Amino acid sequence: MEFPRVKGRSLAGNDVVLPAELPAERTLTVIAFQQWQQRNVDLWISYAETAGIPGSPLDMSPDDDTCVVELPVLSTRWKVGRGFIDGGMASSIKVPRILARTITIYTDVRAFQRLLGIPDSSVVQACVVTRAGEVLAKVPGDPSEEGWAVIATALHSTG
Numbered sequence: 001m002e003f004p005r006v007k008g009r010s011l012a013g014n015d016v017v018l019p020a021e022l023p024a025e026r027t028l029t030v031i032a033f034q035q036w037q038q039r040n041v042d043l044w045i046s047y048a049e050t051a052g053i054p055g056s057p058l059d060m061s062p063d064d065d066t067c068v069v070e071l072p073v074l075s076t077r078w079k080v081g082r083g084f085i086d087g088g089m090a091s092s093i094k095v096p097r098i099l100a101r102t103i104t105i106y107t108d109v110r111a112f113q114r115l116l117g118i119p120d121s122s123v124v125q126a127c128v129v130t131r132a133g134e135v136l137a138k139v140p141g142d143p144s145e146e147g148w149a150v151i152a153t154a155l156h157s158t159g
Contacts, residue, residue, distance in 0.1 A: 001116065001117060001133055001134075001135040001138070002115070002133045002134065003018065003019045003029075003115075003116070003127070003129045004107075004111075004112055004115040004116070004132075005017065005018070005020075005133070006018050006021070006105050006107050006112065008071070008103040008104060008105040009102055009103065009104055010101070010102060010103045010104075011098075011100075011102045011104070012096065012099040012100045012105075014100075016103060018071075018103070018105070018129075019129050019130065019131055019132070019133045020131055020133075021131075021134075022067075022129060022130075022131050023057035023067040023069065023070065024054075024060065024064060024065055024066050024067035025066075026065060026066050026128055026129075026130055026136065026154065026155050026157070027051060027066070027067050027068070027069055027128070027129055027130075027131075028044070028048050028053060028066070028067070028068045028069070028126060028127070028128055028151060028155060029068075029070075029071050029126075029127045029128075029129050030045060030069070030070045030071065030083070030124060030125075030126050031070075031071045031073055031116075031124060031127060032070065032071070032072050032073070032124045033072075033073055033116075033121035033124075034070045034121060035108065037123070037124045040123070040124045040141070040142055040143075041070050041124055043142060043143050044061055044068075044070050044124065044126045044151075045070065046064040047143045047148045047151075048068045048151075049068070050098055051148075051152060051157045053066050053067065053068055053095055054066065054067045054068065055067075055068050055097065055101065056068070056097035056098065056100050056101040057069070057100050057101060058092065058097040058100045058101075059090065059097060060094060060113060062105045066068065066077050066095075066155045066156075067073040067101075068101060069101045069102070069103055070101055070102050070103070070106055071104075072102065072103075072104050072105070073105045073107065073109055073112055074104065074105070074106050074107075074109070075106070075107075075108075075109050077125060080110050081112055089101050092141055107120065110115075114137070116135065118137070118140070123140050123141040123142075124140070124141065125138060125139070126139045126140075126143065126147070126151055127137070127139075128151055128154035136154035136155070136157060137151055137154035139142075
């Protein structure tokens with residue numbers, strides 16, 4: 001499975017093209033479609049950080065080949081309000097490491113989901129993605145020990 005090529009912007013203000021500009025060779029991308037899913041996003045990030053995975057591009061050292069980003073995916077129709085939406089998120093967060101790891105994507109949500117085999121917007125998706133776009137693992141919903149094992153194996157794979 002290939003991660004779709006999309007443009008995004010971190011809440012720190014950096015424009016990126018994904019997956020090529022993911023922060024690490026193997027990045028845990030926690031994809032959310034609804035604001036209320038933030039708790040689930042935070043739980044996945046907590047699992048990763050507890051396992052020693054850098055929780056933000058700002059936490060990485062030069063020899064790190066893994067990292068975590070969160071990807072809120074919003075419909076293209078909201079792009080006109082991007083400054084307001086992203087600005088609102090950034091002003092409520094204020095923590096530089098979280099701003100750097102949060103990359104908003106404004107796109108055709110259904111097409112994005114279809115390319116990743118995601119049936120709908122009801123749950124978050126934890127995906128390990130390479131900069132080349134290969135999806136090494138995908139686990140939907142809340143983190144669990146079993147789900148984390150799948151993600152951890154993919155994060156630590158060497159290709």
